Amino acid sequence: MSFKPFSKTLQNKIDPLMARRPKVKLGSIDFDSPLLLAPMSAICNAPFRELMERLGAGGTVSELISCHGINNGNERTRNMLKIFEAEKNIGIQLFGEEGEAMAEASKVAQEGGPKFIDINMGCPVRKVVSKGGGSALLKEPLKLGKFFNTIKSALEVPLTIKIRTGWDENSINALEVMHIAKEEGVEFIAVHGRTRTQGYSGQAKWNLLEELASEKILPFIGNGDLHHPVTTKQRLEMTNCQALMLGRGPLRSPFIFLESYLDDPTTSPFTTSDYLEIINEYYRLLQHYTDWERVYLIQMRKLIVWFISGFHGASKLRTKLFEAKDVEDVMKLTEDYLLALPSAKKNIDFTQSFMSGGHG
Ligand SMILES: Cc1cc2nc3c(=O)[nH]c(=O)nc-3n(C[C@H](O)[C@H](O)[C@H](O)COP(=O)(O)O)c2cc1C
Known part of the structure; x- marks a missing residue:
């Protein structure tokens, strides 16, 4: 049993902000807030996910885990499937390029009790895309129906996907992918508002994300560059998205899932x-x-x-x-x-890029 409560002093600050979060249902999956922790490799392990949930994340997704590593019984990979008892709304994210192998790995992954299995369709890293996984899956949308169907048939828990807007500026196809995913029973889609070729450069295209969300094809999670409670609160108040995913934001502002619900998120109670x-x-x-x-x-x-x-x-x-x-x-x-340290005031230039390399 890994759970140990926070001090009363901290918990008394957390509770009223927790209570402000509206619950949200995406497909058949219940979340405690529309602000979810995005998957991040070598970061979103069970300890980090549990911590973020207790600090207000409405749900979390694991780091990407190789379907082949699972199927080959690789011990390090299988350890990544570990879910703590205190974790509530957790999805396990798998990556791979072939339906049968993904289905086999999904069966193993769901034994640990995740609420959903997520497919990584956004990873831009060469090692992954050269084999046809991650964002390379977006290049051949006609193969996706069968791919989703094969994985879904192996699952007892819901199937979800996380994509980029497309492979490159000339092949933005998130809308097409959404239609195919809906057809095959995928329960929600998270979209990082950049193409694969954009990597982490420039800004996430929120106009496009808002347009896609307003199509109301699938429950839609918008993602990209919500790194501060002020911008996150603003987006929450005006968005068409049913939920938002935060990745790098919580690394520099670990209380962001709560601070985004402050009346004035520029003044944090956390010391x-x-x-x-x-x-x-x-x-x-x-x-x-x-x-x-x-x-x-x-x-x-x-x-x-x-x-x-x-x-x-x-x-x-x-x-x-x-x-x-x-x-x-x-x-x-x-x-x-x-x-x-006398004060927890942060002085960060949010116009500077931060951690421009990741798997989604
Ligand atoms: C270090 C790092 C690792 C990441 N690993 C994953 C991953 O395993 N799976 C995934 O779908 N996305 C991954 N991503 C992408 C994030 O989930 C998210 O889509 C991206 O960082 C944009 O959101 P943000 O601006 O809130 O960070 C990673 C990003 C970073 C920075």
Whole structure:
């Protein structure tokens, strides 16, 4: 049993904001809020997903997991299927290029008790697209009907997909993919508002996402560049989308799923002690996830660097964290820094690109 409650001080700030979130049903799947955590490789493991759900994410999706890794019984891949008891609204995301292999892996993935299985159709990474998986699936829409059908036939839980708007500017085909997906019983679609060739450059095309959502073909989740509670709240208030997915935003603003429901999201109630508490909680959860100590150091260091970004003196701490030899050092340096920090005010230039590389 991995669950341990937050302190009363933190929970008392969380609860009223949690209560402001409207529930949403996408297809047959119930979520606690229309703000969902987007899948992110090497980030959205069970500890991070549980933490984000307890900090207000209405649901979460795992990192992308290889269908071949699962089918070959690869231990590391199978460990990625782990779901914690406290996780409620979790989807497992698989990637692959061939229906039968995806169906076989889906059967294994659903044994862990996810609420849905999601197909990665947005990954732009060469290693994945060169084999025909990720966003390369968008290049041959005529093959998609059979692909979805084969996977869906193997499943007892709903099937969902996450795509980009198209392969490139000249082949934007999200609408066509939506029609095919609906025909085959896919229950919702999440769309990252960029093409594959765009990578992470420029801005997500929200005009296009809003148009697609207003077609009302499938329950629609818009995604891309919602990195701040102010922009997320604004989008929530005006969108045609049934839900929004946030990926990189929660890395620098881990309370974003709650802060987006503040009357004034520029003034957050969360303090440096709250940041310390959630960092400690993530470390505790990580120890329930794996006993591989090397992972503790790598995961804690990167998560802390993201969470504290924008705080006064954060870059100095970052340098020290990368020099630290073990996770205990990392945790101690972080505690000393956060306890001495007078304010949790963040100074981040959101016009600068951030983490321009990912699998979707
Ligand atoms: C580090 C990183 C890893 C990602 N891994 C995945 C993934 O495994 N599956 C997926 O569908 N998308 C993945 N993505 C894409 C995100 O889910 C999301 O579509 C994208 O980052 C745009 O949303 P954002 O601006 O809110 O981050 C990843 C993105 C990043 C930055």
